Each structure stands twice: as structure tokens, then as C-alpha cells.
Amino acid sequence: MIGKKIGVLMGGISAEREISLKSGAAVAESLIRQGYIVCPIDVNPEIALTLRQENVDVAFIALHGRHGEDGIIQGLLEMMQIPYTGSGVLASALGMDKAQSRKLFIASGLATPASLLLIETEKSIFKTEPLPFGYPAVVKPISEGSSVGVTIVEGPDGMAAALNEAFRFGPKILVEQYIAGYEVHVGILDQAALGAIEIRPQTSFYDYTAKYVKGMSEHIFPAKLPPNIYQEMLALGLKAHLALGCSGYSRADFILDRAYKPYLLEVNTLPGMTETSLLPEIARGVGISFDQLVEKILTTASFGK
Ligand SMILES: Nc1ncnc2c1ncn2[C@@H]1O[C@H](COP(=O)(O)OP(=O)(O)O)[C@@H](O)[C@H]1O
Ligand SMILES: [Mg+2]
Numbered sequence: 272m273i274g275k276k277i278g279v280l281m282g283g284i285s286a287e288r289e290i291s292l293k294s295g296a297a298v299a300e301s302l303i304r305q306g307y308i309v310c311p312i313d314v315n316p317e318i319a320l321t322l323r324q325e326n327v328d329v330a331f332i333a334l335h336g337r338h339g340e341d342g343i344i345q346g347l348l349e350m351m352q353i354p355y356t357g358s359g360v361l362a363s364a365l366g367m368d369k370a371q372s373r374k375l376f377i378a379s380g381l382a383t384p385a386s387l388l389l390i391e392t393e394k395s396i397f398k399t400e401p402l403p404f405g406y407p408a409v410v411k412p413i414s415e416g417s418s419v420g421v422t423i424v425e426g427p428d429g430m431a432a433a434l435n436e437a438f439r440f441g442p443k444i445l446v447e448q449y450i451a452g453y454e455v456h457v458g459i460l461d462q463a464a465l466g467a468i469e470i471r472p473q474t475s476f477y478d479y480t481a482k483y484v485k486g487m488s489e490h491i492f493p494a495k496l497p498p499n500i501y502q503e504m505l506a507l508g509l510k511a512h513l514a515l516g517c518s519g520y521s522r523a524d525f526i527l528d529r530a531y532k533p534y535l536l537e538v539n540t541l542p543g544m545t546e547t548s549l550l551p552e553i554a555r556g557v558g559i560s561f562d563q564l565v566e567k568i569l570t571t572a573s574f575g576k
Contacts (some may be wrong), residue, residue, distance in 0.1 A: 272569055278327035278353075279303055280344065282313035282413035285336030286419045286440075302331070302566040314339065319347060328440045329572050330355040331565075333544055334417050340541040341367035349574050356568050359539040359576035362516040366540035369413045369445055372515055379514040381507060381535045384409070384526070385448040396433045397427060407546060408451035409476075412440035416539065418478045452528040455494045457508025458542075458553035460564070461468035461571055464505035466553040469494035490549070492556040500531045503542065511538050521569040522550050 281295025342364035410433035422433035437444040467489040472481035481488040522542035
């Protein structure tokens with residue numbers, strides 16, 4: 272890859288734009304440090320023109336959320352025959368849609384929290400019908416990240432506000448059984464599980480503040496789990512990655528209940544890549560530096576996936 276021009280795609284229009292700019296800056300700095308020719312690109316509707324004008328040979332996608340993590344930019348890069356990092360069109364689209372990915376997880380035997388998929392016209396259903404799995408419940412948009420629009424609802428009184436909040440981000444939402452226990456994320460690199468990290472948020476769950484404000488969550492690597500459960504988490508993380516047909520790298524988010532039964536929440540096909548993000552932290556914990564991680568991801572770039 273040395274001598275090739277690497278376009279680092281970042282920013283874009285999603286709710287996670289600011290995080291993506293940080294991931295992109297960290298990736299670009301790392302590639303420059305390693306002697307690559309780097310072209311940082313803030314993605315906008317002129318992206319196809321920019322890629323051609325800049326003569327980009329390979330795209331490192333440091334976008335998160337809509338138009339970046341959902342198959343859209345991947346489709347454009349396929350059309351342009353530019354190799355790109357991470358998952359292909361379908362895996363990306365599936366990973367971004369919590370309702371569709373759940374169907375594949377269940378088909379692969381991966382446990383997910385009990386849930387209901389609702390469209391906006393059904394939003395008053397809980398005024399007349401009880402929640403089948405009871406409270407607390409988690410209300411979330413199906414295609415956002417960074418915990419945007421996610422609320423934990425303690426009882427029926429909190430439902431209306433939580434539904435309104437989640438529906439701000441799209442026409443379909445999930446209402447899920449709340450699982451109390453341990454939050455564990457599994458990092459995947461080049462079709463192998465790297466490690467599992469435990470997160471203990473200072474807030475009531477791993478919300479936007481706990482994710483991005485320093486000191487608002489404690490990270491424990493390796494996750495403090497019984498050894499057999501730790502190994503099981505690695506296997507489940509890889510299984511989740513493969514269930515969606517992901518490539519390159521990803522991060523699978525799980526909650527384990529108090530008896531260590533794991534429930535899969537989602538697979539992030541373009542997880543955070545700032546130097547303090549979870550996948551880089553997992554990598555560091557198993558002896559892979561940030562620069563080595565970035566280079567490894569770059570070498571997995573391809574198209575036609
Ligand atoms: N069913 C659940 N039980 C307990 N906590 C949950 C549940 N669903 C989500 N959470 C909490 O909300 C956070 C964000 O949810 P997640 O489904 O991963 O969406 P996002 O794509 O926004 O990260 C999780 O990291 C976890 O802390
Ligand atoms: Mg998540």
C-alpha cells in the first residue's frame with residue numbers, strides 16, 4: 272500500500288459526525304506517521320468527484336452512522352472500483368438496521384433481548400396493552416449509533432416521551448427487554464476475535480456522555496468474566512460478525528445478565544477509531560498498537576465484497 276494514495280473518509284452528515292471527524296483525524300495521523308500518502312476527505316454530496324480529482328487509490332472509511340456505516344458509501348466505492356476498508360454493502364446495511372440484523376442473529380442462534388418493532392402509527396399501543404416482557408424496557412431507534420435516541424423506561428408513565436424521542440430518528444423503533452448485568456464489547460479484526468472489554472458507565476447506561484466524556488465510564492480489559500465465559504464471548508462476537516457477513520473489522524456489543532447469560536445488542540461495522548476508542552483499546556491490550564491496527568485494517572481493503 273506504500274506509494275498509494277489513501278483517502279480517509281470522515282465527517283459526513285450523520286448524528287455521529289463529530290466522532291467521525293475524530294476517528295478520521297486519528298487514522299489519518301497514524302497513516303502519515305507510517306509513511307503513507309494520505310488525503311483526508313470530509314464527505315459531502317460531491318464525494319465521487321473529489322475521489323476522482325484526488326486520484327484516491329484506496330478508501331479508509333472512518334465514517335460512523337448514516338451514509339457511512341450503512342452501505343451507501345460502500346455502494347459508491349464499489350461503483351468506482353476503489354478498494355475500501357471494513358464491511359461490504361449488504362453487511363453494512365444490515366449492521367446499521369437493528370431490526371434486520373436481529374433476524375440474522377436469531378437465525379444464527381445468538382440470543383438477543385426480547386423486543387418489539389414498532390412503526391409510528393402503533394405508538395399508543397402501550398396505553399392499552401401491557402409490555403410482554405415488562406419494565407424496565409429500552410426504547411431505541413433502529414438505525415442510530417452512539418446511544419442517540421436511546422432511553423431506559425422504568426414504567427408505563429415514561430413510555431410516551433421515550434417513544435417520541437426515538438421516533439425523531441426514523442419511522443421504526445425497537446422496544447426491548449432491559450437486561451441488568453455486565454456490558455461487554457468484543458473486538459473483531461480480520462475475521463478473528465481480538466478480545467472482550469467490560470464497560471462500567473458512571474451513568475445509568477452507556478449513553479452518549481458515558482461514551483465520549485472522559486472519566487464517565489470505566490473500561491476493564493480483559494473483561495472480568497469467568498474464563499469459560501470470556502472464551503464464549505469471543506466466539507459469540509465472531510459469530511455475530513460472520514452472521515452479518517462482515518469483513519475487515521467490527522465490534523459486537525453485548526449485555527450479560529447476572530448469571531452471565533449473554534445477549535447481543537448490535538454489531539458496529541465501523542466502530543470508533545480514536546486512540547481512546549474501545550477497539551483500539553482492545554487491540555492495545557493484546558499487544559497491537561494503534562498504528563498496527565490501522566495498518567492491518569488498511570491491508571484488508573478490497574472491493575467486490
Ligand atoms: N436491552 C438492553 N438492556 C440493557 N441495556 C441496554 C439495552 N439496549 C441498550 N442498552 C444500553 O444502551 C446502549 C446503546 O444501545 P445500543 O443498542 O448498543 O445502540 P447504539 O447503536 O446507540 O450504541 C448500550 O451500550 C447499553 O448500555
Ligand atoms: Mg452500541
